[in-house]
Amino acid sequence: MRELTLAECESVSGGHLVGCDSACTVTRVGDITVVGSHPPPGGGFVPPNMGGGESGGSGGTGDDGDDCGCPASGGATDQATRSAAADAGDMIRDQNWENQEYGGFLYRDNVTGEIKAGPITGGGIDGWSPSSDNMLGITSWSQIVGVIHNHGPNIEGSNHNYPSTKDWNAFDSLKGMGLTNLTAFYILGEDGKVREYKTDNRDTDTPGDDVTDC
Numbered sequence: 001m002r003e004l005t006l007a008e009c010e011s012v013s014g015g016h017l018v019g020c021d022s023a024c025t026v027t028r029v030g031d032i033t034v035v036g037s038h039p040p041p042g043g044g045f046v047p048p049n050m051g052g053g054e055s056g057g058s059g060g061t062g063d064d065g066d067d068c069g070c071p072a073s074g075g076a077t078d079q080a081t082r083s084a085a086a087d088a089g090d091m092i093r094d095q096n097w098e099n100q101e102y103g104g105f106l107y108r109d110n111v112t113g114e115i116k117a118g119p120i121t122g123g124g125i126d127g128w129s130p131s132s133d134n135m136l137g138i139t140s141w142s143q144i145v146g147v148i149h150n151h152g153p154n155i156e157g158s159n160h161n162y163p164s165t166k167d168w169n170a171f172d173s174l175k176g177m178g179l180t181n182l183t184a185f186y187i188l189g190e191d192g193k194v195r196e197y198k199t200d201n202r203d204t205d206t207p208g209d210d211v212t213d214c
């Protein structure tokens with residue numbers, strides 16, 4: 001028994017995750033029933049790994065002077081996404097976050113319209129890749145508005161308070177898969193704070209807005 005990759009979910013459902021949730025749930029309790037074709041040999045999508053990364057900036061000190069609550073910029077979606085990111089940060093901090101990477105998606109609930117933190121899954125000691133276990137409650141790529149993972153203080157090589165170059169490459173790869181509403185990257189940094197990085201904010205000298213308490 002194994003988990004379906006995101007690409008396999010996509011393949012199974014013809015480019016969307018409609019119906020994939022039930023298939024993915026099945027993978028946790030029994031055999032996989034795949035309707036449709038597997039990705040072509042060698043051509044299957046490899047979920048992008050969001051490692052700590054080896055490059056990018058000087059690393060943050062965490063002292064961005066912003067320790068007074070949630071940023072007020074943006075609209076209701078931004079605010080709701082930050083709140084979900086803060087929730088996800090809490091869930092990650094409940095894990096072995098200082099020594100291992102974890103991550104998940106932030107998505108809009110199709111029924112209630114709320115933006116929620118999806119399931120958090122564990123990665124390795126120096127990277128995390130999304131899997132079908134992150135997709136509970138998500139039936140289409142367009143629901144996903146954000147992604148979060150951590151750079152723990154004991155994770156070697158991380159640019160600890162910023163997305164690494166590898167992270168941004170993975171982010172762009174996800175957008176290329178059809179996550180058209182994915183606009184924000186959240187990093188739980190080595191100092192335990194969650195920071196927001198929008199698609200066009202890749203400056204590694206300026207820490208993102210602290211959304212830990214949103």
Ligand SMILES: [Zn+2]
Pocket residue numbers: 050051052053149150151163164167
């Ligand atoms: Zn990373």
